[in-house]
Amino acid sequence: MDEAPTPNEAQWRNWNEISGPKWVRAAAVMEGRLAPVNDLLLSEAAPRPGEQVLEIGCGAGATTLRLAAAVGATGGVLGVDISAPMLALAERSLGEAGAAQAKLLAADAQIHPFPAGAFALALSRFGVMFFADPIAAFRNIAAALAPGGRLVFAAWAGIEANPHWEIPYAIARRHLGPPKPRPPRSPGPLAFSDADYVRDILAAAGFEAITVTPVAVTLAGRGAAEEAELATLFGPSGALVEEKRPDDALRATLHEEMTAAFARFPTLPGGGLALPATVMMASARRR
Ligand SMILES: C[S@@+](CC[C@H](N)C(=O)[O-])C[C@H]1O[C@@H](n2cnc3c(N)ncnc32)[C@H](O)[C@@H]1O
Numbered sequence: 001m002d003e004a005p006t007p008n009e010a011q012w013r014n015w016n017e018i019s020g021p022k023w024v025r026a027a028a029v030m031e032g033r034l035a036p037v038n039d040l041l042l043s044e045a046a047p048r049p050g051e052q053v054l055e056i057g058c059g060a061g062a063t064t065l066r067l068a069a070a071v072g073a074t075g076g077v078l079g080v081d082i083s084a085p086m087l088a089l090a091e092r093s094l095g096e097a098g099a100a101q102a103k104l105l106a107a108d109a110q111i112h113p114f115p116a117g118a119f120a121l122a123l124s125r126f127g128v129m130f131f132a133d134p135i136a137a138f139r140n141i142a143a144a145l146a147p148g149g150r151l152v153f154a155a156w157a158g159i160e161a162n163p164h165w166e167i168p169y170a171i172a173r174r175h176l177g178p179p180k181p182r183p184p185r186s187p188g189p190l191a192f193s194d195a196d197y198v199r200d201i202l203a204a205a206g207f208e209a210i211t212v213t214p215v216a217v218t219l220a221g222r223g224a225a226e227e228a229e230l231a232t233l234f235g236p237s238g239a240l241v242e243e244k245r246p247d248d249a250l251r252a253t254l255h256e257e258m259t260a261a262f263a264r265f266p267t268l269p270g271g272g273l274a275l276p277a278t279v280m281m282a283s284a285r286r287r
Helices: 009-025 027-045 062-071 084-097 134-144 163-176 195-204 224-231 235-244 248-262
Strands: 052-056 076-081 102-106 119-125 145-156 207-220 274-286
Touching: 009 027, 009 084, 027 062, 027 119, 027 145, 027 207, 027 224, 027 274, 052 062, 052 134, 062 076, 062 084, 062 102, 062 119, 076 084, 084 102, 119 134, 134 145, 134 195, 163 224, 163 235, 163 248, 163 274, 195 207, 195 274, 224 235, 224 248, 235 248
Parallel strands: 052 076, 052 119, 076 102, 119 145
Antiparallel strands: 145 274, 207 274
16 A cells, blocks of 8 residues: 555554554564463454454454464454555564465455455454544444454553553653643544443444453563663653654653663563553454
């Protein structure tokens, strides 16, 4: 996609030009820390051999690989994403794994005309909080599911339930000032942190048996300095750094203070930091 043929143009730019390239550079680290969320999703969704699965915002393909293994050679996974750099990495990983049952599609999940009723399960790890019109997007996803088809996704709970974001964000904000005001629930990592709001969207989009539950998870962090580096690139603190563009000296100060703050997190048995986090696990069925 050379242009942004999408109602989500700002996110298309973000995931093609800013966050996507950053993610690709940090892919191994990002995958290590988010792997526990794949375990939660697969346990909740229980994909079965032979099923067809639609993965929304598949990114660099780490969840796609797990889904492909679960549905096996007789099933199929279609990973859809708007980010060319993320999809290029996913393509490589799927090729290396020989996961021919997984296919990738560069498209906006809010509007792409998926084959009607073709999927038993739609799943996403942190790929559904970026829609300009979430009800339209989930209607589109519902239409791709067979009647009774399952929807399972993970989104981030609020910043106050995610200290690995809250602490570096407080440091960044103290030095850089507050972000530009944005309408509440604007597309972004925290847009789905209110369970009632998510339930209302899913009900309006044609889902039933909806549950949205905060679940505690321990992310597998790296060392304090590496986590500080990540915090200047991703999440609320990364977005503030991107917006304010501090000079090198101020960046170094941010890094130093964030490193000291991360050093106070507990350590995992195998090394690296144990980062307590909370995700909103959502599940529903197409009516
Ligand atoms: C936080 S990343 C998560 C990537 C991947 N699911 C993972 O957990 O590693 C969000 C992903 O959603 C994708 N995305 C955002 N809006 C989208 C849309 N409207 N349609 C399809 N993908 C979208 C982004 O390009 C990005 O790859």
